[in-house]
Amino acid sequence: MAEEKRKKLSMVVFSGDLDKLFAAFSIATGAAASNMDVTMFFTFWGLRALKKKASTGKSLFGRMLGLMYGGDINRATPSKMSFGGIGRWMFKKMMKAKNVPSLLELRKTAIDLGVKLYGCQMSMDVMEIPKEKMIDEVTECVGVVFFIEQAQQSDVTLFI
Amino acid sequence: MAEEKRKKLSMVVFSGDLDKLFAAFSIATGAAASNMDVTMFFTFWGLRALKKKASTGKSLFGRMLGLMYGGDINRATPSKMSFGGIGRWMFKKMMKAKNVPSLLELRKTAIDLGVKLYGCQMSMDVMEIPKEKMIDEVTECVGVVFFIEQAQQSDVTLFI
Amino acid sequence: MAEEKRKKLSMVVFSGDLDKLFAAFSIATGAAASNMDVTMFFTFWGLRALKKKASTGKSLFGRMLGLMYGGDINRATPSKMSFGGIGRWMFKKMMKAKNVPSLLELRKTAIDLGVKLYGCQMSMDVMEIPKEKMIDEVTECVGVVFFIEQAQQSDVTLFI
Numbered sequence: 001m002a003e004e005k006r007k008k009l010s011m012v013v014f015s016g017d018l019d020k021l022f023a024a025f026s027i028a029t030g031a032a033a034s035n036m037d038v039t040m041f042f043t044f045w046g047l048r049a050l051k052k053k054a055s056t057g058k059s060l061f062g063r064m065l066g067l068m069y070g071g072d073i074n075r076a077t078p079s080k081m082s083f084g085g086i087g088r089w090m091f092k093k094m095m096k097a098k099n100v101p102s103l104l105e106l107r108k109t110a111i112d113l114g115v116k117l118y119g120c121q122m123s124m125d126v127m128e129i130p131k132e133k134m135i136d137e138v139t140e141c142v143g144v145v146f147f148i149e150q151a152q153q154s155d156v157t158l159f160i
Numbered sequence: 161m162a163e164e165k166r167k168k169l170s171m172v173v174f175s176g177d178l179d180k181l182f183a184a185f186s187i188a189t190g191a192a193a194s195n196m197d198v199t200m201f202f203t204f205w206g207l208r209a210l211k212k213k214a215s216t217g218k219s220l221f222g223r224m225l226g227l228m229y230g231g232d233i234n235r236a237t238p239s240k241m242s243f244g245g246i247g248r249w250m251f252k253k254m255m256k257a258k259n260v261p262s263l264l265e266l267r268k269t270a271i272d273l274g275v276k277l278y279g280c281q282m283s284m285d286v287m288e289i290p291k292e293k294m295i296d297e298v299t300e301c302v303g304v305v306f307f308i309e310q311a312q313q314s315d316v317t318l319f320i
Numbered sequence: 321m322a323e324e325k326r327k328k329l330s331m332v333v334f335s336g337d338l339d340k341l342f343a344a345f346s347i348a349t350g351a352a353a354s355n356m357d358v359t360m361f362f363t364f365w366g367l368r369a370l371k372k373k374a375s376t377g378k379s380l381f382g383r384m385l386g387l388m389y390g391g392d393i394n395r396a397t398p399s400k401m402s403f404g405g406i407g408r409w410m411f412k413k414m415m416k417a418k419n420v421p422s423l424l425e426l427r428k429t430a431i432d433l434g435v436k437l438y439g440c441q442m443s444m445d446v447m448e449i450p451k452e453k454m455i456d457e458v459t460e461c462v463g464v465v466f467f468i469e470q471a472q473q474s475d476v477t478l479f480i
Contacts, residue, residue: 007312011319012478014343019204023174023319026282030304036312044339098286122346126418144350151476152327152356156311158172158319159331159343159478167472171479179364183334183479186442190464196472258445316471318332318479 008037010154012147016045018076018091018103024049024160025106031156032113039154040110041147043120046160047127049073049107050119050134073103111137118142168197170314172307176205178236178251178263184209184320185266191316192273199314200270201307203280206320207287209233209267210279210294233263271297278302328357330470331478336365338396338411338423344369344480345426351476352433359474360430361467363440366480367447369393369427370439370454393423431457438462 009031013024024040032038042050051072078091095102101109111117119134119141131141151157169191173184184200192198202210211232238251255262261269271277279294279301291301311317329351333344344360352358362370371392398411415422421429431437439454439461451461471477 009308009311012343012347014340014480020174023172023203026304027172027308031308034305034308034312036308043343094286098282100282100286122418122420126414126420144346145354148329148347148351148354148356148476151329152354154476156308156314156317157476157478158317159480160174160319169468169471180334183332183363186464187332187468191468194465194468194472196468254446258442260442260446316468316474316477318477320334320479 006035006037007156008039008150008154009156009158010039010041010147010150011158011160013040013042013046013049013160014044015160016048016076017078019078020160021046021049021073021076022103022106025103025110027158027160028115029106029110029113032110032115036156038110038113038115039118039147039150040115041118041120041142041150043123044127047119047123047129047134048076049103050117050138051129052133052135073107076103118146120144120147166195166197167316168199168310168314169316169318170199170201170307170310171318171320173200173202173206173209173320174204175320176208176236177238179238180320181206181209181233181236182263182266185263185270187318187320188275189266189270189273192270192275196316198270198273198275199278199307199310200275201278201280201302201310203283204287207279207283207289207294208236209263210277210298211289212293212295233267236263278306280304280307326355326357327476328359328470328474329476329478330359330361330467330474331480332467333360333362333366333369333480334364335480336368336396337398339398340480341366341369341393341396342423342426345423345430347478347480348435349426349430349433352430352435356476358430358433358435359438359467359470360435361438361440361462361470363443364447367439367443367449367454368396369423370437370458371449372453372455393427396423438466440464440467 011024011028013021015021028038028040092102116139117137119138121141121143124130124141171184171188173181175181188198188200252262276299277297279298281301281303284290284301331344331348333341335341348358348360412422436459437457439458441461441463444450444461
């Protein structure tokens, strides 16, 4: 008896901006709740969404990068209206007032719904983020070809 | 006799930048003119493309948001070279010199070609934009699961 | 005997930021190496990735645009941490330290692997970039409907 194949969504999460991460996890949890297989491939700035806490590598460049764009998922700021931190504070305040889940809660929901989280190994090397600095729920650290394979089998593909 | 199924394109319009909105509506009208079904799902900053005129909510946060990023489709600035408004002025000037339609004209064409425009209800709640502030041509205000359903049936999916 | 159809990837490259161009070419070369047909459609700021060297048009607007956002692929800066050029310098330094290929090398690899590079004719008109200013490997300068046709036949579509 033919069983319907589950639909699949794959996304590259390139951005580390609070609002874009929020959109990425909203789409991912919505898709997983709609019974889709969901793959999130985090690269470049998006890696912050998988980090345990603020820290980059020990080299000069790693430390400069940390100073300029350090921080884990809780330190993400919106792509607009930063104004020295007020943007993040305001954004979170508004979200809460409207009973919208936080980014941390959304990520937790995604994981509970079986969304697969992959880190881009090359970006991790360049940004000097070792695997130990990532949350335990990261499925695997992989290369771009892995994403391509996932995307080929997907019904929906997005770059965020 | 088998009739060929119309191809479908679904996009999330997250950005409210003039140049990205321009790209989004260009792709949408191009696809609709090529006989595709087109769904645009406007969320976060992208909602400005559906607003009647500059205005956000009445709460402190709504008003701050308005100050920092208010405005309707005519107030959109390019993602680069803002320089206090000169970017928008220059961009429009160049477009006009090359006989490129304005964003307003493009949106009108999209609507005339049957492109469906959806507002993200959650973003509207958070940003305190009531349905009355949106243009009448908005098809419906919906949640992320609605977008997922559309995207699953689509041949082309984009996040802009 | 049925031969399996090659899978196809089409992307719009809208951004001219170093990090996003890097992501775009990484995905493109990864896909081409995985035996996919790859189409890259460069528009707006993304056009810089196809330019021979820094130059825009001769009109006042063309020259202003050149001043504000001129430069070829080597002048691209990351979307974050520009700080007057230090971002680009640091980014390249780190890439090199990790033996990551440069953007120029990645583009060369993409071309060698048969990735098709298209320029958006309308953006070229608006930004006053004549065909002669583009690298010889540009396959063709086309309109948005060409991209739509490619995307319709694609298994993976991305907007970067």
